[in-house]
Amino acid sequence: MAVVEQSASRAAPLPATAGLSAWVSTVDHKRIGILYVATSLAFFAIGGIEAMLIRWQLWAPGARVLGPEIFNQLFTMHGTTMVFFVGMPILIGFGNYLVPLMIGARDMAFPRLNAMSYWLFAFGGTLTYASFFAGGAPDVGWFAYAPLTEYAFSRGHSTDYWILGLMTSGIGTLAGAVNLVTTILTFRAPGMTLGKVPLFVWMMLVDGVLLIFAIPPLTAAQIMLLFDRSLGAHFFDTQAGGSAVLWQHMFWFFGHPEVYILALPAFGMISEIVPVFSRKVIFGYESVAAATIAIGFISMGVWAHHMFTVGLSDALDAIFSGVTFLIAVPTGIKVFNWIATLYGGRLRMATPMLFALGFLGMFLMGGLTGIMLASVPIDWQVSDSYFVVAHFHYVLFGGTMFALMAGFYYWFPKATGRMMSERLGRWHFWLMLLGFNLTFFPMHIAGLMGMPRRIYTYSADRGWTVWNQLSTAGATVLGVAFAIFFWNLFLSLRRGKPGGDDPWDAWTLEWATTSPPPPYNFEEIPLVRSRRPLWDLKHPEDPDWMHE
């Protein structure tokens, strides 16, 4: 791949850069990244509407906003959408856009495979949603426990749509992960050793490895379930000698690393944003990177903490409980490092930093309830209650979504050349913080009072009404917050203030090129001597490489 200075007469014809065909046929990592993010945002809007409908159904005891069948379909599709068609692809989208820029590469290692990965995700999501027009959407919960998903208990094709849609999307995700790992390992700029790559890249590297290990067991389980449902196999059919627990093992062998697959890129974003807005070097780069690897390893060994109530042995429960406690250590190291980076820094409270600080508080809450749930006796009490719903929303919404929003405001100028509105951004942040806590904190209490997850309605004498009403009110505030976010996106794309190449005075390589970058990213592949190559260029009198 070469970039050449050409006279007008010799210049090769440039590919079309505008119009639908340019986007359909693009193999440019930046455009594919934008496609990932835009498609994920569309799915996010759909998943959000599903959540709002669920919340309005639960507003009052005995409400009839939705029928019970529709309710089951909505909570299934909400979970499936947010995990498979929003969380993973939007983070892969950010990775797609940023990783080559951050490591000084011209593109991903396999640009065409990259395009295929995106399209498989987009078509897989579409296929799953096509179920709404084919007799009804999947209604078996986002983790689709077999044998309840066997044909005897789940008639029709809705579960098959879930299986095939996710498998299609999963192939794309797997290909994307291989591409990310290869790119990071082989396409780094001269001088950029693994000890010098930005922490976001480190997180994406571990994320890619986790995806490579986590997706195949899910795909295998889905194929087995498909065989059970369509070809008369008996993998999960207990009456014919199949196992009722096998699906849970295979699903959660994917499902728990999945939590970290969704969290690690968010950690990476925070590790980039907090130092820039604190005007300090990240505290303990090595320990953050090492903690990431530790999380990657440990997260592969905690899956059965989702199965404490299944009736595994005391010894297994204890081992998985212990390992789950253990994963709090590297996670705690990261939180410590971020706080230590803030300590003594000259904080700039721009919108990305507000969301990063929001992330720190909300993710900490989710982490602490995670430690509670790692304790087997407590898990026995609150398993499958709203306490668990509150916990994972604090992790995945309070954690990943706050970090993602920080990332949006931070890298939007790089992708578009325009700043997002700070005023709207602050409205968005404060309403999101308020709405999020109002929605999900009361769920802890409802859960501790015994409210099971996924129930369609409840009776008035259970004492859950007020907590559900607070949650529904909070969800409405969240809806307003995201309406402001989408309006901000639209407005800033059209009339945003010009951002320049490096609006935050940042230090990583993506800010060394134009906003938006040219198709080939860099005029010349930069030579890297430290973890903050742009700092070195800006401060030749005090470069980082003298100290690392």
Add this chain to the structure above:
Amino acid sequence: MPLATAWPMVLALGITLLAAGCLTNWAMSIAGAVLVPLALGGWIRELLPGRGEFEHARVPAHERPRAVVPAAVAIAPAAGFVHRMRLPEKVHPYSAGVRGGIVGGIGMAVVALAYGVVSGRGIWYTVNLLAAMLMPRFATATDAELAQFDALALVFGLVIHALVSAGAGLCYGVLLPTLPRWPVLWGGIVAPLLWTGAVYGFMGVLNPVMNRRVDWQWFIASQFVYGILAGLVVMRSEKVSVRGAGIS
């Protein structure tokens, strides 16, 4: 640069149609089966030498990145703000923290066993209480049952105690360079106070069995023994140079 191509999209469409046809109409699967080899062929053709790539002309000069210039303010203001950490040139090694944690953990265990003997509940009582964090069946156990030897509980108790002792010692060793002077004060007084407060708040959540039965006076005494021993071990260790020390 690679040329734009629709073949990857066509391949993805073919795979999706193959799947969708299983649920809707075989005609879709047939369409998918046609598209997949077609797209693969197109894709592979683009990988042949001389095809599928082009030399990208540079964007117009005014759209190219401007050269990065050194910042106008060459040196960050010193008052109240530093962009680099200030670290001591020599610190106690982190391994000393782990050693201190292990020694402190042994001291703590001695206090816990002494409590078992003095209280008449026996030496296994505190071990079983600790293991109850991971063993739900102890939730309904009587005092007499908790006083009995249980091999699994001994293993869990030892593992928990060893990990927490060494881990807390490591944290102490890592944090020590950031704390002002007097390691024994921090390790022996301040840390046990903070740790005991945190445990007091969380024990009901982490280990309800122990929470119902713990003797707080003995528990606090064991924490102080741990802290003082860990602090002494760390303080007696030889300091080592910090890599990159001396930075501004």
